[in-house]
Amino acid sequence: MTGKFDHVAVLLGGLSAEREVSLNSGAACADALEGEGYRVTRVDVDVDLAVKLHEIKPDVCFNALHGRWGEDGCVQGLLETLQIPYTHSGVLASALAMDKAQAKTALEAVGVPVAEHKIVSRMVAAKSHVMDPPYVIKPVAEGSSVGIYIVREDQRHPPQELTASDWALDDQIMVERFIPGKELTCAVMGDEALGVTDIVPAEGLAFYDYEAKYAHGGSKHVLPAEISPNVYQLIQKLSLKAHKALGCRGVSRTDFRFDVESVDGALVCLEVNTQPGMTATSLVPEIAAHAGWSFGELIRWIVEDASCNR
Numbered sequence: 236m237t238g239k240f241d242h243v244a245v246l247l248g249g250l251s252a253e254r255e256v257s258l259n260s261g262a263a264c265a266d267a268l269e270g271e272g273y274r275v276t277r278v279d280v281d282v283d284l285a286v287k288l289h290e291i292k293p294d295v296c297f298n299a300l301h302g303r304w305g306e307d308g309c310v311q312g313l314l315e316t317l318q319i320p321y322t323h324s325g326v327l328a329s330a331l332a333m334d335k336a337q338a339k340t341a342l343e344a345v346g347v348p349v350a351e352h353k354i355v356s357r358m359v360a361a362k363s364h365v366m367d368p369p370y371v372i373k374p375v376a377e378g379s380s381v382g383i384y385i386v387r388e389d390q391r392h393p394p395q396e397l398t399a400s401d402w403a404l405d406d407q408i409m410v411e412r413f414i415p416g417k418e419l420t421c422a423v424m425g426d427e428a429l430g431v432t433d434i435v436p437a438e439g440l441a442f443y444d445y446e447a448k449y450a451h452g453g454s455k456h457v458l459p460a461e462i463s464p465n466v467y468q469l470i471q472k473l474s475l476k477a478h479k480a481l482g483c484r485g486v487s488r489t490d491f492r493f494d495v496e497s498v499d500g501a502l503v504c505l506e507v508n509t510q511p512g513m514t515a516t517s518l519v520p521e522i523a524a525h526a527g528w529s530f531g532e533l534i535r536w537i538v539e540d541a542s543c544n545r
Contacts (some may be wrong), residue, residue, distance in 0.1 A: 238322070238539045242349055243268050244293035246310065248279040249304025252377065252403070260513040261299035267534040268297065280305065288317060295541045296321040297376035297534075299513060301395035303378065306510045307333035322537050324509040325545030332509045333376050335409055338481060342504055345480040347473050349501045350492070351412040360408055369413035372397070374404045385413060414492035414503055419460055421474035422511070422522040423487045424533075425540070428478075430470035431523045433460035456518065458525050466493065466502065476506050484545045485537055486511060488519050 245268065247261020255318070261277065268275045276291050278284070280300060285541055288296070296314055297342065298321050304310055308330030314321040325479070332338050339349045355365050356541040360372060364386070373383040382404045384394045418434040435455040460467060488511040494501040511519040513534075523533045 237378050238535070240294040240538060242274045242276070242292070242294045243297050243538060244276050244278050244288060244291060244295070245297045245299055246278050246280050246284070246305065247299045248281075249300040249302065249305045250281070251300070251304060251306075252352065253302035255398070256512060256514065257299055257305065259302045260301065260517070261297075263530075264297055264299050264534050267341055267531045268532070268538065271531050271535045272442055273538070280310070284310070285317060288319060293319065295319065295538060297502060297541075298322050298510065298536055301512065302409045303333075307376065311545070320541040320543055320545055321545070322541045323485045323545075324481075324487070328484065328545075329509050332481050332483065332487075332507045335373070335375050335506055338507060341480050342477055342507075344374070345476055347477050347480065348503050349415055350505070351544050353410045354407055355410060357397040357402065357408050358406075360410055361393050361395060366410050366412065369415075371408050371411045371413050373411065375407055376411050377404060382408075413445075414494050414501060416492055416494035416501075417462070418471055419462070419491045419493055420518055421470050421489055421491070422519045423474050423478040423483070423489070424523065424526075424528075424536070425485070426475070428475040429526045430458055430460070431460045431467050431470050432518055432522060433457040434463070434518070454516075454520055456520060460481075462493065462495075463484060465530075469502065473502075473504060477504060481507055481509075483507065485517060485540050486533075488522075 245261050245265040247257050257526050264276050265277050277528050278287055296319050307324040308328060311326045311329050336354050342349055353365055368386045368388045368390055370386050374382045386393060419431055421431045422429045437454055458487040470491055477489050488508040492503050520530050
């Protein structure tokens with residue numbers, strides 16, 4: 236016995252647009268857990284998850300899923316029903332964080348600054364600018380920069396990709412004011428805000444997109460971020476406040492934009508990630524390592540923090 240739990244089911248893969256990322260995260264976490272002495276079963280998640288879990292009877296589930304169903308409260312609700320302890324945030328926090336519009340409302344209520352934004356249909360957004368450029372178009376409930384478009388000041392028309400017949404995302408989208416400057420992120424582990432990383436996309440990439448996140452060399456991570464101590468501490472404070480405001484548990488990661496050229500150094504929170512990536516290029520393991528946690532120790536902590544009623 237390694238702790239509270241012995242047999243861990245690592246939930247990976249899944250049904251969302253982020254399946255490949257989840258497969259990578261899950262494999263890394265499963266390997267680390269085996270290295271820490273746990274008995275591990277890898278479960279490639281499909282609609283028969285409840286049947287699989289009944290057959291293998293794990294003590295706990297490590298949720299390494301990303302995107303819809305695995306990150307939005309659905310699988311959390313299933314695990315609550317089955318009364319199997321699980322990692323990361325619970326039903327409400329997962330659903331709330333995944334819905335960018337509702338999350339922004341909750342964050343604003345506790346004083347976490349967010350960018351100006353509107354929720355409109357994709358067809359309305361494609362017809363004409365609903366906000367003066369520059370702005371960002373993003374799905375309301377997706378992660379990993381899936382479906383994001385940046386509309387620059389010199390663009391006369393919105394992106395016509397929004398009208399594509401094979402559009403696979405929601406018809407409701409978020410149009411959000413583009414904030415130039417640094418992309419900063421901070422991890423929270425339990426009740427503690429860890430370090431702040433400055434994410435610099437590789438040359439030729441417009442922003443911290445899917446390629447920048449998951450391709451080797453897609454971005455440079457500057458840790459600790461080279462910003463003033465006051466801003467660094469403010470980001471830590473706001474990350475912990477956001478984590479608590481949404482009711483998150485375990486590990487989360489909060490992303491910010493910081494306009495260093497503005498008069499007042501505008502800082503806004505973009506989103507809270509309740510299921511941060513755990514791949515070789517992921518941010519949270521790097522931030523945890525900077526705080527003195529090895530990858531194995533981090534994954535062990537996440538598992539031992541697992542419970543129901545999260």
